[in-house]
Amino acid sequence: MLDLVIACLLVEWLGLWWLHRRRGLGPRPQDLAAGFGAGLALMLMCRLNVQGTLQPLSLVLMSVSGLLHLLDLSRRWPRAPLAARGASSE
Secondary structure (H helix, E strand, O other): OHHHHHHHHHHHHHHHHHHHHHHOOOOOHHHHHHHHHHHHHHHHHHHHHHHOOOHHHHHHHHHHHHHHHHHHHHHHOOOOOHHHHOOOOO
């Protein structure tokens, strides 16, 4: 079942890549890569743990997932405080 989820994730990313490349629709693939990569690394780690093999590799995949998640957050995080962007405080 996990293999199916991994395959669906890859098909989804390829579909979004194709839509953006061919029609200019949706987010840029590089804006999605870190989030998709973090999820993929976690799924691969779960797959290895279900098989009961390669525990050191599981730790590496979990670390990679965390780093990609931080990269994704840093790309999405606003560079200026809310007040400097013209938003009203409530």
